[in-house]
Amino acid sequence: MKNLVDLHMHSTFSDGVRSPAELVAMACDLGLKAIALADHDTVDGIDEAVTAGAQCGLEVLPALEFSVAFGSYRDVHLLGYLLDYHDEGLQETLKEFRDRRERRGEAIVDKINEKLVFEGRSPISSAEAAALAGGALGRPHIAQVLMSKGYAHDMQDAFSHYLIPCDVPKRYFPMEEALAAIRRLGGVAVLAHPTTISTDRDTLTGIIDTLCGMGLDGIEVYNNVCNEIESAFLKAFAEKKGLVWTGGSDYHGIEEGISMGSGRGSMAVPYSCVENLKRVKASR
Known part of the structure; x- marks a missing residue:
C-alpha cells in the first residue's frame, strides 16, 4: 500500500x-x-x-x-x-458531549436490561462495557459484553436484537x-x-x-x-x-x-x- x-x-x-x-x-x-x-x-x-x-x-x-x-x-x-x-x-x-454520550450509553444499557429480564436473562453492567472503552461508552462496547455473556452470536446479532431496538437518540x-x-x-x-x-x-x-x-x-x-x-x-x-x-x-x-x-x-x-x-x- x-x-x-x-x-x-x-x-x-x-x-x-x-x-x-x-x-x-x-x-x-x-x-x-x-x-x-x-x-x-x-x-x-x-x-x-x-x-x-x-x-x-x-x-x-x-x-x-x-x-x-x-x-x-x-x-x-x-x-x-x-x-x-x-x-x-x-x-x-467535547467534554459536554462526552458526558452526554456516557449518559446515553447507560440509558441504552438500562433499556437492554429491561429486555434481558423479560427474556429471563441476567442483566449486564454498564461498568463492564465502559471498561472496554478508552473514552466514552459506545454501542460496540455494549455489544462486546452481550457477546461475552452469550446473549449474541456476533456484532450484527447484538445490534439487531438489542442495540437497535433499545437505542436512545443522540x-x-x-x-x-x-x-x-x-x-x-x-x-x-x-x-x-x-x-x-x-x-x-x-x-x-x-x-x-x-x-x-x-x-x-x-x-x-x-x-x-x-x-x-x-x-x-x-x-x-x-x-x-x-x-x-x-x-x-x-x-x-x-x-x-x-x-x-x-x-x-x-x-x-x-x-x-x-x-x-x-x-x-x-x-x-
Missing part, C-alpha cells in the same frame, strides 16, 4: 474496538503512508496515535468526526482535519457551529460519506452547494457507502466545485468485510489527499 492512506477510522475512544496504538500498528503493517484518527466527538485518542505513529514512521493526521444536524437531516457526519485539537474551548465542548452539533469550530481551529471541513444524506444526486449536490456557502472545504469521495459509480460522480463534482476530496475505510473493527486501507476491497486513497488538505490549511 505504498503512498496510500486511510483518512477515516475510529478507536476505543469512541465506537471502535481497537486502541489508537493498535490502529497505528495495523496501518504500519499494511504499509500505509498516513492515517487519520477521526473518533466521534472526541480527540482524546489522538496523542496516543501520533506518538505511536512517530515510532514506526507513520504520519497521523489529527481529525474529529462531528455528529451534526442540518435542517431536517440528523446524524450527518462532518470530518475536521488538521485542527488544533488541544484547544481549551474545543476540549470543554445529541447533534448544529452544522453551522461545527463548521465554524473547524474553521476557528484552523482545520479543514470535509463531509463524510455524503450519500448517507441522500442518494438523489440533485438533492445531494444542492445540499453540498449550500454547505460550501457555509464553509465546507471538501467531501469524502471514497468510503464504504458509495459504489464506484457514486464515487466517480462525487470526485468529478468535487473537482468541478474546487473542493478537496478524501477517502477512508471508516474502520471500527466490527464491520464484516471492511478492512483498513482498502475498505470493502477496492479502495485506494492516494497520499495526494493529505497534501491537498495541508494546502487548504496553509491557505487560511
Whole structure:
C-alpha cells in the first residue's frame, strides 16, 4: 500500500474496538503512508496515535468526526482535519458531549436490561462495557459484553436484537457551529460519506452547494457507502466545485468485510489527499 492512506477510522475512544496504538500498528503493517484518527466527538485518542505513529514512521493526521444536524437531516457526519485539537474551548465542548454520550450509553444499557429480564436473562453492567472503552461508552462496547455473556452470536446479532431496538437518540452539533469550530481551529471541513444524506444526486449536490456557502472545504469521495459509480460522480463534482476530496475505510473493527486501507476491497486513497488538505490549511 505504498503512498496510500486511510483518512477515516475510529478507536476505543469512541465506537471502535481497537486502541489508537493498535490502529497505528495495523496501518504500519499494511504499509500505509498516513492515517487519520477521526473518533466521534472526541480527540482524546489522538496523542496516543501520533506518538505511536512517530515510532514506526507513520504520519497521523489529527481529525474529529462531528455528529451534526442540518435542517431536517440528523446524524450527518462532518470530518475536521488538521485542527488544533488541544484547544481549551474545543476540549470543554467535547467534554459536554462526552458526558452526554456516557449518559446515553447507560440509558441504552438500562433499556437492554429491561429486555434481558423479560427474556429471563441476567442483566449486564454498564461498568463492564465502559471498561472496554478508552473514552466514552459506545454501542460496540455494549455489544462486546452481550457477546461475552452469550446473549449474541456476533456484532450484527447484538445490534439487531438489542442495540437497535433499545437505542436512545443522540445529541447533534448544529452544522453551522461545527463548521465554524473547524474553521476557528484552523482545520479543514470535509463531509463524510455524503450519500448517507441522500442518494438523489440533485438533492445531494444542492445540499453540498449550500454547505460550501457555509464553509465546507471538501467531501469524502471514497468510503464504504458509495459504489464506484457514486464515487466517480462525487470526485468529478468535487473537482468541478474546487473542493478537496478524501477517502477512508471508516474502520471500527466490527464491520464484516471492511478492512483498513482498502475498505470493502477496492479502495485506494492516494497520499495526494493529505497534501491537498495541508494546502487548504496553509491557505487560511
